[in-house]
Amino acid sequence: MTSHLVAAALGRMAHEHRDVLRECYFRGSSVGQAAHALGIAPGTVKSRTYYALRALRLAIEELRDVE
Amino acid sequence: MTADPYARLDAVYLLGALDADERLAYEAHLATCRGCRAGLAEISAIPSLLAGLDGSVFAAPPEAAPTPVPDTLLPRLLQAAGQERARRRWLTTGLGLLAAACAIALIVIVVPSGSGPKPAPRAMAALVATPVDATIALRPRSWGTEIDLTCWYQRGAAEPSSDQYELVAHGADGATYDLGSWRLAPGRRIIFTSGIALTEAQIKNLQITQPNGPAILGFGVPRLSRTADR
Numbered sequence: 003m004t005s006h007l008v009a010a011a012l013g014r015m016a017h018e019h020r021d022v023l024r025e026c027y028f029r030g031s032s033v034g035q036a037a038h039a040l041g042i043a044p045g046t047v048k049s050r051t052y053y054a055l056r057a058l059r060l061a062i063e064e065l066r067d068v069e
Numbered sequence: 070m071t072a073d074p075y076a077r078l079d080a081v082y083l084l085g086a087l088d089a090d091e092r093l094a095y096e097a098h099l100a101t102c103r104g105c106r107a108g109l110a111e112i113s114a115i116p117s118l119l120a121g122l123d124g125s126v127f128a129a130p131p132e133a134a135p136t137p138v139p140d141t142l143l144p145r146l147l148q149a150a151g152q153e154r155a156r157r158r159w160l161t162t163g164l165g166l167l168a169a170a171c172a173i174a175l176i177v178i179v180v181p182s183g184s185g186p187k188p189a190p191r192a193m194a195a196l197v198a199t200p201v202d203a204t205i206a207l208r209p210r211s212w213g214t215e216i217d218l219t220c221w222y223q224r225g226a227a228e229p230s231s232d233q234y235e236l237v238a239h240g241a242d243g244a245t246y247d248l249g250s251w252r253l254a255p256g257r258r259i260i261f262t263s264g265i266a267l268t269e270a271q272i273k274n275l276q277i278t279q280p281n282g283p284a285i286l287g288f289g290v291p292r293l294s295r296t297a298d299r
Contacts, residue, residue: 008118009126024127026086027119033086051080055112062118 011061019054026051075102079109083116097219097260100190100204190219193277193286200226201234201253203277205288213266216248220277221258231279238265239273248275 012020025036026047037044075098081087082095099105190204203220218236235250248263265272276284 005118005121009122012122012126020127023084023119024124026081026084027116028124028127031086032088033081033091034088036086047086048081049077051084051086052077055080055083055115059112059115 007065008058008062011058011065014061015054015057018050019057022047022050023054023058073102073104075099075105076108079105080112083109083112097190097258100192100219101202190217191288193275193288196276196284196287199285201277201285203286205275207269207272209269210264213264214269214272216263216265216275217260218249218263219258219260220251220253222253222255226255231282233280234285235278235280236263236275237278237284238267238275240267241271241273250280 012023021040022036025031025039026033029036029039031039033044033047036047040047042050075095078087078091078095082092087095095105099109190206193203193205200223201220202223203218205219206217208215208217216236216238220234232252232254233250234253236248238246238248240246246265246267248265249261251259251261253259273289275288277286278284
């Protein structure tokens with residue numbers, strides 16, 4: 003799995019999804035910290051991250067099929 | 070499934086964003102919920118794919134990119150620190166989990182906790198027809214083995230005549246060790262930690278019994294090839 007493919011998949015995602023991944027993964031924030039940083043409810047952080055990882059998985063699979 | 074309050078937690082759990090209380094509750098739930106284990110397995114490979122990425126890919130796509138921050142020392146330091154933090158956290162909490170979740174015999178999910186590797190709870194096997202379920206997790210200690218037990222009545226199960234249970238261990242040396250007893254009530258889950266002055270390799274099995282009754286649940290400690298001494 004090449005990282006450019008993952009980066010491309012991230013680029014296709016809705017910015018709401020990318021935002022929660024940036025907070026919870028790249029910045030190492032907790033759910034509470036991410037909620038504060040993004041101005042959304044903690045429950046929204048959880049559900050958006052849930053959908054974000056699934057959207058990312060789908061996007062990676064689609065791009066991989068193309069390659 | 071939609072009523073499961075844990076069903077949307079797999080992603081934040083996997084990324085290490087849950088606080089300790091919620092993480093522990095989620096892990097206890099995982100041990101008993103096939104749907105949540107399957108959900109976690111679906112996405113378990115994703116964090117490793119993110120691991121090598123530069124932080125810029127999490128920013129807005131190029132056409133909507135904000136004005137670039139001048140590449141002064143401070144932003145670079147902050148970015149480097151953020152990357153290092155994320156990388157370190159992933160290495161300590163992520164890789165162990167990922168490997169286990171990928172292996173997904175779906176039973177074993179290893180999540181390191183703050184105080185060292187957290188053992189995966191494993192289901193005890195029913196030895197007779199019983200309304201009782203339990204999971205057990207073993208953690209090697211300098212003094213022996215720590216034993217985390219979670220025990221509950223299956224939903225809707227008829228309550229047996231006695232509500233008292235005991236945990237006993239049988240050593241490879243033939244000795245029997247009483248590790249504790251408790252009362253069980255429908256809809257309530259008991260969680261307790263016990264210990265034994267034996268290494269895991271010296272434990273032949275663990276059993277839940279009723280007082281003066283037969284063993285109802287058993288757990289045979291797997292005989293993994295392991296280094297002779299620790």
